[in-house]
Amino acid sequence: MANQTEIRFGILGCANIARKLSRAITLAPNATLAAVGSRSLEKAKAFASANNFPPNAKIYGSYEEVLDDEDVDAVYVPLPTGLHLRWAVHAAKKKKHILLEKPVSLNVAEFDAIVDACESNGVQIMDATMWMHHPRTAQMKDFLSDTDRFGHLKMMNTYFCYAGDEEFLKKDIRVKPELDGLGALGDAGWYCIRAILWAADYQLPNKVKALRGAVHNDKGVILSCGSSLHWEDGKVATFHCSFLSHLTMDITAIGTKGTFYLKDFVIPFDQKEANYFSNSQFWVNDISCWVPTPKNQVLDLPQEALMVKEFSRLVGEIKNGGSKPETKWPIISRKTQLVVDAVKASIDKGFETVEL
């Protein structure tokens, strides 16, 4: 039996990414795998056995049964984006806390409905953007906030690309309009936009203009696109996301006094330790080079387990301590979705500027 401080997770569906999260739930000290549901009981059984579910975990042939299980505190929802609205709202009504895969929804109206349901039912919602929970992220933010070392953010570029193979480009749920209509923008672009908002202290840009050259598949799903984002104070950011280019996970942020660089922002190259590169008040004649921070952050847990731990901590405080849900996370999710929507709108309008 799970101990009282462990948050008991049910998993909706057997998506690939759910394997990584099952491991993360196993690793997090305050979380445990309690149930998995799939439309196929056989698939659920195979998933539980392949992912080290404890013997007492429940195996269900439907998502519904997971939500009805009183021994489940929280659900992880890795379903295709097109199903998020239905199942997240349903989960909230069943008083399940929700760890929701990104993109959180097909558009911000859907996400608002999900958040309303969570608020009405007093449940925590957090999106599953793992890198937010890596300790490196807080250290990097310290650098970007340092007016001596970095100054003020002027320009930023982010990339998240990977080259889907033929099978992926034909069959993956992320290229099917009825399942994940946002394609590469929702999947990879989500990270790029989140990184930009993170660096901009979550201040929304006032103008968004997609870059010409977005690529769609024959069903109209975005396979590759980019955008520029513009703020009132003159800050500019660009990003590019793609299923058609070599794996690249890149942040460059340029301030008035420093430059910040990261090559593995979505998934650190090394699960145990990670660093970043920076340069401050550097001038050509220094004959120097970019300075890596020491790799001194030896992690006991990978970032996805730290995410589960933080989510479970919040849920535990609600469940056992009578706290209210933390609103920071859905606010960040909503802003990210707003920019995703604006980029999509700009592409759909022939790369016109969209005001936010």
Added chain:
Amino acid sequence: MANQTEIRFGILGCANIARKLSRAITLAPNATLAAVGSRSLEKAKAFASANNFPPNAKIYGSYEEVLDDEDVDAVYVPLPTGLHLRWAVHAAKKKKHILLEKPVSLNVAEFDAIVDACESNGVQIMDATMWMHHPRTAQMKDFLSDTDRFGHLKMMNTYFCYAGDEEFLKKDIRVKPELDGLGALGDAGWYCIRAILWAADYQLPNKVKALRGAVHNDKGVILSCGSSLHWEDGKVATFHCSFLSHLTMDITAIGTKGTFYLKDFVIPFDQKEANYFSNSQFWVNDISCWVPTPKNQVLDLPQEALMVKEFSRLVGEIKNGGSKPETKWPIISRKTQLVVDAVKASIDKGFETVEL
């Protein structure tokens, strides 16, 4: 007396950058400093003495006299961009070969007039984009051309920014409309655009669209701007150049099978050896990181001296071997200027798309 194989350089003006080029001419085995001219004879004297001109070098109180000197084979022209047309055409008519600072002119029509004058008079012209002549550049191009390691170029971003101090932003020739009307676009943007064209095999984009947020000073000179460039085949490139942000000299190029990264493309951090970073057919689970090439290119000469050496080699072949001027260099300069002009036009038209 200069030996016969040495190309005898005259320098027009005492610009800051001319100190670096004087040293480069001294270092290059096939070039020698023969003359310097300034509107002030005193300044020319001081310049010659501070920059190790040989005792027999001529010191003139005008540019005209340098062009009239029969012992001068070639001139280096670091004058403000607004004076290039006049003095480069004049130099060509005086049969002087021309190493011309970038941006080569205020617009492509001016540059065409310069090239016409050079062609009519059989003189070599080359722009002074130093990094083109670093041996690393050819090695990097090999990587970008490798269909196994890099695949095909899909997306690219370049930055060249530096933070001008108060003095620079008030008084430098690069912020004065009557001297260098292109500002940061002509100065720093030139490098960004050249790097993009270089990676794209000098194929011109068919559409150019400046990014909103260009910053001008009170005289209308660009202090900071960026643009996206678009090709028929779907390739997209972005760049950002600025006098208002921390020193950053950055190329990221993403292909279908590899990613290329360089942090010091304009001026290598180390004058003696340089490398680049790349990654090929890399996948997340590799738990690897970007691979630097070995720093195995120990240079006898810095890139600016290699540039002088190559220019002097071409001039020597014309002077002593009866060769024709190499047309590759003015073609590359012209394409760079064409894109500079298109970005400027896009900014001036309120960030409209400009067709090339």
